[in-house]
Amino acid sequence: MNDTIVYAAADTLADNYYQSWSGVDAQAEAGMFIQIMSSNDLIFVVLTVSLIIWFVLAFYLIRVDRKLDALEKKLSVKGKPSED
Numbered sequence: 001m002n003d004t005i006v007y008a009a010a011d012t013l014a015d016n017y018y019q020s021w022s023g024v025d026a027q028a029e030a031g032m033f034i035q036i037m038s039s040n041d042l043i044f045v046v047l048t049v050s051l052i053i054w055f056v057l058a059f060y061l062i063r064v065d066r067k068l069d070a071l072e073k074k075l076s077v078k079g080k081p082s083e084d
Helices: 002-018 032-037 042-079
Strands: none
Touching: none
16 A cells, blocks of 8 residues: 555656656757767667777776786886896
């Protein structure tokens, strides 16, 4: 019985604020990026975003690997005893 009351309250709130949402009307005046994002070919948007994420991740990993190589070289040079 408590679940019914919670659902009814949620539906009442949604009905009250439904009329004040104006995002649908402003879509025609939106910029090119917004129109592309809301087009029917959303698979291309998902593909583009996922490719950007993968490229950034690859760039980060390569950068970290180079820094680790440099630190390993530094430590190996400092760790060797000098042959004087």
